[in-house]
Amino acid sequence: MDDGGPGPPYGEPVDPVTALARPPAGPRRSEFLVTAGLLLWAVLEAVAAPRPLPLALALAAAWSLPxxxxxxxxxxxxxFLLGTFLVDALLAGAPPAGAMPFPTVLLLTFACGLWVRRTAVSVAGGMAATATVLVVQLFGYYTETVGPQFAVAVFFVAGAWTAGRLLRRRAEDLVRAEQDRARASALADAAEREAATAAQEAVARERAAIARELHDVVAHAVSVVAVQAGAAEDLVGTDPERARLHIGHARDGARQAMVEMRRMLEVLDPYDEAREDLAPLPGTGRIGDLVAATRNAGTPVTLRETGDAAPLPPAVDLAAYRVVQESLTNARRHAPGGAVTVLLDHGHDAIGIEIRNGPGGRPDPVSGGTGTTGRGLPGMAERVRVFGGTLRAGPDDDGGFTVCARLPRSTTAAAP
Structure with missing residues (x-):
């Protein structure tokens, strides 16, 4: 209730002031002790009062039990206390023989300042207590016995309400500070959870990138090995020397694929000392070797370069290499025997890549039966998009196929 019910919900008390300002569900032991002391005081004064004893005892109870x-x-x-006080002051034939109920007025005025939630209602209670003391003073109450000064009585009543209100304000400030600390802790926990989630997402993205890299390496290597093994199988009876040459190319391709896969996987382990012996990840500087290996596998490939080659950021360099590698793998798989042209345009702001293959024969179980994951063109497009580049791929009018990619030299434009 707004005029005296429990105040705002307090948490566990953090100090005695907060514990004092927290309203309970019912009277506490301390209230019983205070009431017993006031009742004893009032009964003793009632016995000495110049009025009928039953009335004096009734007033003693009315001025203590609240x-x-x-x-x-x-x-x-x-x-209730102020009402009985005014009635007694207006109707009593003689002033009381003691100080009651002034101590109870001070205590309940203090309680009004401390435990009434709404400020306006609390102020009204304090003003009512002060006005009541003024009225009874004007009617001569206490004058013949206690004789307190008019200003002193008002000072004590107003001071009791002010003390209660200040204690409530301090308790509320302490509770707000505790709530602020709890909110700050919750925000810190949320930030920590977000950081953990971001780290998990980064790990997932890294795993996806590794999966793409492994797809490119394995698809290219398996395709080369399959072609070389098929050629060796065809020639083993008629030309053993050429068959051995194809087997050697297959072995070299498989070995190179293993090196690249080991390099990609072990780069994740910062404590692996064996990494120092591994070759760096491939880039545009090794496209010539890639073209030569493809040519050795039986696919006629021509490499042309324009512009001045300049160092690329490692990630962009690797992406350019993978685009060429995947395109050559697709050409060998889907158009075996068709001529392929690889063009690298080393521009000032970007590197352009074009891989065009002419129409070839039908894929056979050796060259085209190595299987596909469907990650070829989508994987290339995603890889290029990450660095802010573009990729176009599609069939030509003569039955061939062309892949065009453009990768910016700067990685600042990379998509998140």
Whole structure:
């Protein structure tokens, strides 16, 4: 309730002030002890009061028992006390013989400042207590016995409410600080989870990149080995020397593929000392070797280069190599025997790549039966797109096939 119910939800108390400002579901032991002490004081004054004893005892109970609910319902408790106080002051034939109920007024006014949630309602309760003390002073209450000064009485009542309100403000500040710390901790945990998720996504992207690299290496190597092995099988009975030559090319292609695969896999292990003996990943500088190996496998390939070759970023260099490698593999697989032309245009801002194969024979189980994962052209397109490049691929009018790629020399334009 807004006029005296429990305040905002407090967490576990962090200090005595916060514990004091936290309203309970019912009276605590401390309220019972305070009420018992005030009741004893009021009964002793009632016995000495110049008025009928039953009335004095009834007023003693009315001015003491409300403190049982000062924390649960501070405003109704204060209102009941002030009401009985005014009635006694207006109707009593003589002033009391002691200080009651002034101590209870101070205590419940303090409770109103501390435990009433809404500020406006709390202020109204404090003003009502102050006004009541002023009224009873004007009616001569306490004048003959205690005789407190008018300003002193007002000071004590206003001071009790102010003390209660300041304690509540401090408790709320402490709770807000604790909530801020909890929010900051939650944000830190969320940031940590996001970082972990980002790391997992990075690992997944790296695995996908490795899978693409392995696809390119294995597809090219298996295709070369299959062609060479098929040629050796055809020649083993008629020309053993040429058959051995093809077998040697197949062995060299398989060995090179193993080196590249080992290089890609072991680069993930920063503690593997064997990495120092591995050759660097291939780039445009090794396209000539790639063309020669393809030519040895029986595919007529011509390499032409224009412009001035300049160093490329390693990732772009590898991407250019893989585009040529995949295109040669596809040409050998789908158009065996067809002539292939590889053009490298070393531009100032980008490197252009064009691989064109003419129409070839029908794929046979040796050259075209090595299987495909469907990652050829899509994989090339994705690889080029990552670096902000473009790739076009499609059939020619004469039955051939052309792949055109353009890779920027700078990797700053790479897509995320």
């Amino acid at each position: 403190t049982l609910w000062m924390r649960v319902a501070p405003l109704p408790s204060l209102a």
